[in-house]
Structures are given as C-alpha cells and as structure tokens.
Amino acid sequence: MLRRHLLLGFxxxxxxxxxxxxxxxxxxxxxxxxxxxxxxxASGRQKVxxxxxxxxxxxxxxxxxxIELIIKDDTGVADxxxxxxxxxxxxxxxxxxxxxxxxxxxxxVAPVITQAKIPAIIMTAGTSIITERSPYFVRVSFxxxxxxxxxxxxxxxxxxxxxVSLVSDYGPGIDAQDAFKMRFEEKGGKxxxxxxxxxxxxxxxxxxxxxxxxxxxxxxxxxPAPTAGSLMKQVIDRGLIEANIKVVGTGDITDDDQLxxxxxxxxxxxxxxxxxxxxxxxxNKKFVEEFxxxxxxxxxxxxxxxxxxxxxxFYQALEKTKGDTDGTKLVEAMKGMSFESxxxxxxxxxxxxxxxxxVYIRKVEKKDGELYNIExxxxxxxxxxxxx
Numbered sequence: 001m002l003r004r005h006l007l008l009g010f011x012x013x014x015x016x017x018x019x020x021x022x023x024x025x026x027x028x029x030x031x032x033x034x035x036x037x038x039x040x041x042a043s044g045r046q047k048v049x050x051x052x053x054x055x056x057x058x059x060x061x062x063x064x065x066x067i068e069l070i071i072k073d074d075t076g077v078a079d080x081x082x083x084x085x086x087x088x089x090x091x092x093x094x095x096x097x098x099x100x101x102x103x104x105x106x107x108x109v110a111p112v113i114t115q116a117k118i119p120a121i122i123m124t125a126g127t128s129i130i131t132e133r134s135p136y137f138v139r140v141s142f143x144x145x146x147x148x149x150x151x152x153x154x155x156x157x158x159x160x161x162x163x164v165s166l167v168s169d170y171g172p173g174i175d176a177q178d179a180f181k182m183r184f185e186e187k188g189g190k191x192x193x194x195x196x197x198x199x200x201x202x203x204x205x206x207x208x209x210x211x212x213x214x215x216x217x218x219x220x221x222x223x224p225a226p227t228a229g230s231l232m233k234q235v236i237d238r239g240l241i242e243a244n245i246k247v248v249g250t251g252d253i254t255d256d257d258q259l260x261x262x263x264x265x266x267x268x269x270x271x272x273x274x275x276x277x278x279x280x281x282x283x284n285k286k287f288v289e290e291f292x293x294x295x296x297x298x299x300x301x302x303x304x305x306x307x308x309x310x311x312x313x314f315y316q317a318l319e320k321t322k323g324d325t326d327g328t329k330l331v332e333a334m335k336g337m338s339f340e341s342x343x344x345x346x347x348x349x350x351x352x353x354x355x356x357x358x359v360y361i362r363k364v365e366k367k368d369g370e371l372y373n374i375e376x377x378x379x380x381x382x383x384x385x386x387x388x
Contacts, residue, residue, distance in 0.1 A: 029069075029094040030067060030068070031089075031098065031099075032051055032069055032070065034072070034101065035102070042258075044073065046304040047101070049291065050300065050311075051098070051310060053308055055067065055311060082112060085109040085112045095318075098121040099310075101125065102125055106130050110137070114136060128145055131353045135331070137353060139354050141302075141355060143354065145179035145386050146359060146384050147274065148272070151361070152182075161189055161217055163216050163217060164194075164220070166197065166221055166222075170199045195211060202231075208234055209238060212239070218247075222249055222250050226255075228258050232265075241269075251274070251302060256300065256302070257303075266364050269364045272359055272360065274359055276375055281344070283340055284343070291304060305341065308342065309343075312341070317333035336349075343357060343358070354383070357381065358382065361379075
C-alpha cells in the first residue's frame with residue numbers, strides 16, 4: 001500500500017513537472033528598461049506611462065497568451081542596462097525587451113540580445129547606427145537625421161544663409177548636427193560653427209554666447225528632451241531671439257512635457273518632429289485624453305508615444321506569429337509592419353528595422369491657455385537619410 005501511494009505521489013509530481021512549462025508558456029513577459037531616476041527620469045516616466053496605457057486600452061491577452069510587463073530602472077547607466085537585459089532574459093524568460101532612453105543604453109544590450117536572439121524594441125534612443133548593431137533591434141521612435149533634415153530645408157527655404165548648431169555631445173547630437181549641416185549647405189547655406197555641450201551636467205551659457213557672437217541667421221539646437229527646459233531658458237536669458245537669430249531645432253527642445261514651464265518667450269519657435277500632443281487626429285485626441293486621465297499632471301510627449309507604439313508593435317507581432325515567442329520569428333513579424341499611431345502612420349522598414357514616419361514642421365502657439373507645438377507642414381513618410 002505504501003509503495004502504491006509513493007508511486008502515485010511520484011506520478012503526480014511528474015505530471016505537475018510536465019505541466020509546469022505548458023502553464024508558464026501561457027504568460028508572455030516583456031521587459032521594459034527605463035531610466036526612472038537621475039537627469040533622464042522624465043523620459044522613463046513617459047515611456048512607462050505610454051506602455052501601460054497601451055495595455056490598459058487594449059487588454060493583456062494576445063493570441064491566447066497573457067502579457068506581463070516587467071519594468072526595470074537602469075538609472076541611466078549602461079552597465080545597469082546591460083545587467084537588467086541579461087537578468088530579464090535569463091531569469092525572467094522574457095520574449096522581448098524594450099525601452100532605452102539614451103543611445104549608450106541601447107548599444108549596451110546589443111551583444112546580449114544578439115546572443116540570446118531576443119528582440120529589443122527601441123522606444124526612444126535616436127542615433128542612426130543602433131539598428132546596425134544587432135539584427136534583433138527594432139525601432140519605433142525616430143532618428144535624429146530623420147528629424148534634422150526637414151528643419152534644415154525649412155530654414156534654408158525661409159531665408160537663412162548662415163547658421164550655427166549647438167547639440168549635446170553624444171551620438172544623437174553628432175547625428176543631428178551633421179545631418180543639419182549636410183542638408184543646409186546642400187540648399188546653399190553655410191554652417192559657421194558646430195558647438196557641442198557636455199551631455200552630463202550641461203551648462204549652455206558659454207556656447208550660446210559664442211553662437212550669438214557669430215551673428216548667424218539661424219541657430220539649430222538639439223538636446224535630450226529632459227534637458228530642454230534648462231536650454232531654452234538660457235536661450236531666452238542670453239537674448240538670442242531678441243538678436244534676430246532664428247532659433248530652430250528638433251522637437252526635443254519644445255518638448256510637450258515641459259513646454260508650459262518654459263513660458264511664452266518661445267511663442268513662434270519652429271521645430272521639426274514626429275509627434276505633438278496637438279496632432280489633429282481622432283486617435284491622438286483619445287490618446288492624450290486617456291494619458292492625462294491615467295497620469296494626472298502629465299501631458300504625453302514623443303517618448304510616451306514611443307512607449308505606447310512599442311507595445312503595439314509587440315502585440316501585433318505576437319498576433320502575427322499566432323503566439324509563437326521565438327525571437328527571430330517576432331523580429332521577422334515586425335519587419336514591414338505598418339499601423340496608425342497617435343503620431344500618424346508608422347512603418348517598420350523591412351530592410352533596416354528602422355521607423356518610417358511623417359515629420360511635421362510645427363510652431364509654438366497658445367491654445368486653450370496652454371502652449372502647444374502646432375503643426376503647419378509635413379514631410380510624408382521620411383526614412384532615416386543616412387541608412388535609406
């Protein structure tokens with residue numbers, strides 16, 4: 001009798017062991033590595049809010065599988081980003097990772113995802129080369145050349161013959177200044193000087209004074225969005241606008257999340273970008289309304305949209321694979337994907353795994369008592385000009 005009970009017990013344990021992997025497969029985990037502390041914390045908060053909102057509005061079941069989002073704070077340190085990626089893949093068995101506020105953080109995980117054959121969805125980082133560093137990177141955010149070329153064309157068309165650029169001294173900043181110079185000079189302009197401010201602990205006053213002293217027709221700016229408020233206040237304090245220098249840049253410098261705090265001095269400032277909270281579409285109006293409802297005191301910006309669309313891309317890929325979480329199959333499913341986003345139409349280039357999207361020319365205006373980037377022109381379905 002004892003032997004029979006023992007055999008039944010072992011059989012039960014064996015059955016439970018056999019069933020465990022099947023049950024585990026019913027939950028599909030997605031890692032989201034965001035910078036939630038330090039100077040880039042605002043970026044991380046937007047990304048997480050966007051990802052969570054997509055799940056709240058679209059449910060947590062895809063192709064019969066329950067989706068679980070695991071959020072990790074990398075504090076903006078690349079070594080921590082890499083460690084989180086390894087832990088998410090090895091310990092948590094995620095089907096994909098996502099996030100990456102800055103380019104060095106994304107690049108840190110390239111060898112990890114390549115070895116593990118796990119897709120990584122870039123929700124923010126904007127240096128052109130990132131998708132070349134691993135065949136498992138897919139980008140739903142933007143590249144800086146993609147945003148910089150349209151504003152170079154616009155400012156040249158609107159009378160500027162000379163310009164100075166000031167950017168943060170890291171990958172996206174270098175991309176931005178070089179793309180701006182390339183297109184502005186192709187259009188007959190001359191870039192007098194390319195200035196670079198430190199990414200860490202930036203202080204812009206001396207660079208802005210140098211730009212003012214050069215007396216260009218235009219000043220082109222790029223800094224990561226969380227730094228925008230500090231930069232624009234110094235632009236105003238240094239009197240560049242009053243000196244009849246046309247200040248332009250990528251949309252990071254008039255970031256939706258900070259724009260009201262910068263103040264009316266930036267009214268009329270023109271930028272190019274792929275998203276504005278004022279984008280006039282039914283989908284975006286619903287997105288903004290639901291985002292504000294879920295995150296009191298916050299207005300969605302382009303990073304929030306990146307988080308939202310990153311989850312959309314994963315959901316759609318998992319639907320396409322019918323729930324198969326093989327990393328290579330998920331990446332293949334994302335190639336060529338196209339869907340409507342709060343920003344407009346978004347497509348993943350099948351050759352580069354990079355985002356193709358409309359880039360808008362916008363002007364800061366007052367609407368309903370608040371400052372917004374109001375779109376007045378558009379360049380349709382722009383590919384990254386470096387890798388197109």
